[in-house]
Amino acid sequence: MINSVEVKNVSKRYKLYKKQSERILDLLVPYKDYGEDFFALQNVSFEVEQGSIVGLVGINGSGKSTLANIIAGVIPTTNGQVTSNGNVALIAVNAGLDGKLSGRENIELKLLMLGFSQKEITAMENEIIEFAELEKFIDQPVKTYSSGMKSRLGFSISVRVNPDILIVDEALSVGDKAFSEKSLDKMMEFKEKGKTMFFVSHSISQMRRFCDQILWLEFGVVKEYGATKEVLSKYESFLEEYKALSKTDKKKYRTRALNRQSKKNEEPAVL
Numbered sequence: 001m002i003n004s005v006e007v008k009n010v011s012k013r014y015k016l017y018k019k020q021s022e023r024i025l026d027l028l029v030p031y032k033d034y035g036e037d038f039f040a041l042q043n044v045s046f047e048v049e050q051g052s053i054v055g056l057v058g059i060n061g062s063g064k065s066t067l068a069n070i071i072a073g074v075i076p077t078t079n080g081q082v083t084s085n086g087n088v089a090l091i092a093v094n095a096g097l098d099g100k101l102s103g104r105e106n107i108e109l110k111l112l113m114l115g116f117s118q119k120e121i122t123a124m125e126n127e128i129i130e131f132a133e134l135e136k137f138i139d140q141p142v143k144t145y146s147s148g149m150k151s152r153l154g155f156s157i158s159v160r161v162n163p164d165i166l167i168v169d170e171a172l173s174v175g176d177k178a179f180s181e182k183s184l185d186k187m188m189e190f191k192e193k194g195k196t197m198f199f200v201s202h203s204i205s206q207m208r209r210f211c212d213q214i215l216w217l218e219f220g221v222v223k224e225y226g227a228t229k230e231v232l233s234k235y236e237s238f239l240e241e242y243k244a245l246s247k248t249d250k251k252k253y254r255t256r257a258l259n260r261q262s263k264k265n266e267e268p269a270v271l
């Protein structure tokens with residue numbers, strides 16, 4: 001079986017600054033490191049076979065969206081590499097949409113950027129608008145859309161473009177039930193066509209219904225990767241235990257994990 005995506009030792013570091021002066025010093029003083037290094041992902045490695053559907057799970061802040069954005073090539077890695085066999089489309093609220101432009105202009109721009117001809121764009125446009133159920137709002141600026149409307153537009157453009165690898169990041173959870181059913185049907189169609197998909201959602205039932213494998217991230221590291229049934233049952237047990245913790249114990253748990261993700265640098269000199 002061919003691998004569709006290979007993620008090798010991927011880490012993503014963000015810089016956290018307490019004050020604006022730290023940020024400026026970090027830019028101006030090349031030989032000194034200011035601020036705090038925060039690793040949203042640490043040494044993440046896994047492989048996905050063509051046609052697999054991988055669900056990304058993990059509690060808030062565990063790095064699911066960061067990983068989705070890295071696989072889609074929207075943000076760079078700090079270390080490690082991602083190899084994708086085919087073109088990748090990311091569907092997330094706001095992903096790749098320009099708020100100043102109307103829904104229609106966004107469709108046209110995106111298709112133009114992907115190299116479609118004007119004739120092809122005209123043919124695809126109506127189908128996209130119909131699937132997105134945006135009707136009379138299609139000529140309004142996207143910044144006036146609700147998050148559900150934006151995700152419907154993003155989803156409709158991406159599925160019509162027919163990518164080899166599709167990443168859906170929570171986009172379905174903000175839409176209404178009817179649209180999310182329609183989108184799941186569309187994703188099933190993609191699954192039958194043998195496309196590779198990543199699915200980021202807090203809905204365990206959608207994951208169970210849809211995914212072949214689950215990648216469980218825990219504060220930036222891979223906790224488990226394997227068949228949906230096994231990993232989800234472990235994840236559900238973890239969630240139950242986690243939810244049962246007192247507020248103080250939850251905070252302790254998160255603080256311990258966040259400390260593992262951070263590397264504090266020297267305090268900036270007082271100017």
Ligand SMILES: Nc1ncnc2c1ncn2[C@@H]1O[C@H](COP(=O)(O)OP(=O)(O)OP(=O)(O)O)[C@@H](O)[C@H]1O
Nearest residue numbers: 014015038040058059060061062063064065066067
């Ligand atoms: N641009 C950024 N600068 C600094 N930290 C960031 C940045 N983007 C994300 N992070 C941090 O990286 C960690 C992972 O964030 P991410 O959004 O990937 O998590 P998630 O699992 O998708 O969370 P959620 O389930 O809440 O959407 C979080 O602690 C977040 O605060």
